[in-house]
Amino acid sequence: MQCLSPEHPCRRVVAKVASQLMKTQVALNWICGSIHQAPGNMLVLLPSLSLAKRVSGRIDKTINAVPVVNECVAAPRSRDSRNTIDTKEFKGGTDTAKDWIYNRIKFDSGPGAIHFSEDLSADYYEQMTAERKLTRYVKGFKRTEWVKAKAARNEAWDLMVYNLAAAHFLGLHRWREADWERKKLRVDPDQQDIFAPPVPKIATVEDQEEQQPVKPQARPRENPKVSAPRPTPTQQSPGQESGFVVYHSTDYE
Numbered sequence: 001m002q003c004l005s006p007e008h009p010c011r012r013v014v015a016k017v018a019s020q021l022m023k024t025q026v027a028l029n030w031i032c033g034s035i036h037q038a039p040g041n042m043l044v045l046l047p048s049l050s051l052a053k054r055v056s057g058r059i060d061k062t063i064n065a066v067p068v069v070n071e072c073v074a075a076p077r078s079r080d081s082r083n084t085i086d087t088k089e090f091k092g093g094t095d096t097a098k099d100w101i102y103n104r105i106k107f108d109s110g111p112g113a114i115h116f117s118e119d120l121s122a123d124y125y126e127q128m129t130a131e132r133k134l135t136r137y138v139k140g141f142k143r144t145e146w147v148k149a150k151a152a153r154n155e156a157w158d159l160m161v162y163n164l165a166a167a168h169f170l171g172l173h174r175w176r177e178a179d180w181e182r183k184k185l186r187v188d189p190d191q192q193d194i195f196a197p198p199v200p201k202i203a204t205v206e207d208q209e210e211q212q213p214v215k216p217q218a219r220p221r222e223n224p225k226v227s228a229p230r231p232t233p234t235q236q237s238p239g240q241e242s243g244f245v246v247y248h249s250t251d252y253e
Contacts, residue, residue: 004026004030004033006038009171024058028059028062031059031062032062032063035063035069035072035090036066036072039072039093039096040093052085052086053085056086074090094146094161095144095145095146097165098146100164101161105128127154127155127157128156128157129157130152131148131152131157132146132148133145133146134146
């Protein structure tokens with residue numbers, strides 16, 4: 001289940017499990033968890049239509065058993081195509097991103113706060129506030145959505161939503177303070193002004209030891225070469241066959 005979490009770096013999970021070991025229940029938990037925590041498009045492939053109908057019934061039971069998930073999924077009605085056997089529509093996507101951004105605009109500082117540049121014009125903030133969140137009831141069912149006036153421009157607001165989606169895709173929402181500090185040093189490293197006067201260096205004990213001249217050490221005297229006496233040819237004894245006696249002469253150090 002940890003690998004199926006939206007905050008886990010895994011992008012593909014393969015399960016090799018024997019039968020009757022709650023594989024379907026793990027999939028149902030992941031579906032409901034994604035609907036509530038990280039809404040997005042999902043595709044469930046099954047080998048047959050009969051199995052798809054059976055799994056769809058189990059998905060409906062699981063959704064109805066969890067109130068927070070049941071509020072996100074469209075209510076099943078006979079004339080509504082948003083909740084059928086093969087299709088389940090739920091809140092999420094851009095509306096969830098807009099709720100996330102809107103709640104953090106209220107923060108002045110601290111984790112989760114959004115910082116804006118002082119060079120932004122008033123038109124930028126008008127685009128950021130072009131939409132508003134409305135809650136209305138359609139045929140007795142509560143429905144919340146973001147709407148804007150027809151002539152209003154909201155490019156800055158939409159761009160903020162796209163940036164949030166890109167940040168989650170890159171995994172930036174899992175970064176800690178140390179990760180951001182390392183990224184900051186890579187983009188904007190600490191550099192001194194090249195036109196500033198040099199700062200005098202304070203001598204340390206190690207610097208003084210390095211500046212002291214090193215006295216040359218006397219080399220040890222080598223022993224003079226001593227030549228060994230050249231060997232003399234040996235005398236042949238009487239009755240020995242004539243020939244030559246070979247010897248080698250070497251110098252010994």
